[in-house]
Amino acid sequence: MSDALDGLVILDFSRVLAGPLATMVLADLGAEVIKVERPGVGDDTRAWGPPYDERGEATYFQSVNRNKSSVAIDLATADGAAHARALAARADVVVENFRPGVMDKVGLGWDALRAERPELVYCSITGFGGSGAGAAMPGYDLLVQALGGLMSITGERDGEPQKVGVALVDVITGLFAAVGILAAVRHRERTGEGQRVEVDLLSSLLAALVNQGSAYTLAGAVGGRMGNAHPSIAPYELYPTGDGDLVLAVGNDKQFAALRGVVGLAEDPRFATNASRVEHRDALRDALIAALATRPAAEWVDALTAVRVPAGVVNDVAGAFALAERLGLAPIVEVPREDGSSARLTRNPITLSATPPRYRTAPPPLAAS
CATH class of the missing domain: 3.40.50.10540 (Crotonobetainyl-coa:carnitine coa-transferase; domain 1)
Structure with missing residues (x-):
């Protein structure tokens, strides 16, 4: 081949x-x-x-x-x-x-x-x-x-x-x-x-810089440090729970509705749309922290993933490779x-059906002069 x-x-x-x-x-x-x-x-x-x-x-x-x-x-x-x-x-x-x-x-x-x-x-x-x-x-x-x-x-x-x-x-x-x-x-x-x-x-x-760059070139908006929060999406950051931290990456209103149902968050007009959630991000964060305190992060991940809400814990590098192994991605x-x-x-992350990457030789020793 x-x-x-x-x-x-x-x-x-x-x-x-x-x-x-x-x-x-x-x-x-x-x-x-x-x-x-x-x-x-x-x-x-x-x-x-x-x-x-x-x-x-x-x-x-x-x-x-x-x-x-x-x-x-x-x-x-x-x-x-x-x-x-x-x-x-x-x-x-x-x-x-x-x-x-x-x-x-x-x-x-x-x-x-x-x-x-x-x-x-x-x-x-x-x-x-x-x-x-x-x-x-x-x-x-x-x-x-x-x-x-x-x-x-x-x-x-x-x-x-x-x-x-x-x-x-x-x-x-x-x-x-x-x-x-x-x-x-x-x-x-x-x-x-x-x-x-x-x-x-x-x-x-x-x-x-993608969205941060276009925010400046198109709207004159200069971004700043926000920790793990996102300037244009909410909830999209790290949250404490009853045991451990949880990452939520909610990208649309359907996902937020599913999140709200799982964690038992009451309906609130301030959180009805993404733009409104971004405007009221501090109030939303406080409400989520209170709701998430009732269970450990691992349990929330299972419950939220079951309804297709993007959620996860923070892995170290070893945990990240282990996850890829469990998912069948063969990372090594x-x-x-x-x-x-x-x-x-x-491994090279590119997958090609006819001409996949190959790993012929390890990094070479330094050649003699």
Whole structure:
């Protein structure tokens, strides 16, 4: 069985998270990905630990580097740059996330490579754009979460701004990069013409603000921190119960009517519509807390789920994987290592009926110089 991206060769100069995530997604779908790393050091995330696996390798690196081969090249030397250009000559796609201008200095920039291969797809990932005032700014996820507004809407109402618990901006940017690369490859299939794909962390975050972003662009509304509450939906947050906390994610009036019936909440014109519930969210919260105090969270989950009200408890990471297992989602895959052992990694969430993702090789050891 052939894979969806059989025959697509990607030369990957990217490090850390956004770029490696993009290329791993494509590798899972069948692309050949050659990861270029610094001799003796490799990708920064090889040293980002703890935690480490049973072999002493950083789990961070392994999260986004399966199905790749590694080659160690010192791009600062003439021989290293020549080696990299030789690899680029047979690649369909080049991915890089160096500071703007670095690849140009070693003869691996977009202009130099497309002059030799007009069909090349070349993806650059930056923090704040490849030109202009943002080109020199360092692109770290935490910094972009702060500058891009995400921290301003994350955290308790009266607390300090908070970052999300993972490098979410890098993840989003990597997914946008993968989409851009696939679009460029499709265009080349039709026309024979390559092109440059450019994705930056700040623009990716602004796009991912979705309703918070459109609230500002269309209505001039600037969101703020609301804890676990939602600016446009109620009840849609975390509630204490008789034992444990309960998440309610009620998205329409039918669900609210079912919720009201299960918890024994009296009819109240203030809660008749979503807009009215949002207007009176504090009164609604008080009423729900009083009603939910009579039973533990687990019992409420069972009763509410039975009438299709979205409700649940807050799992830790282990609990989340256990839930996925119980639901038959098979969240963990065993990926073979060179020594015959295997790495337990999170599976690719894409399911394809004819060309599903495959897990050919575990994240590679750093190649010798």
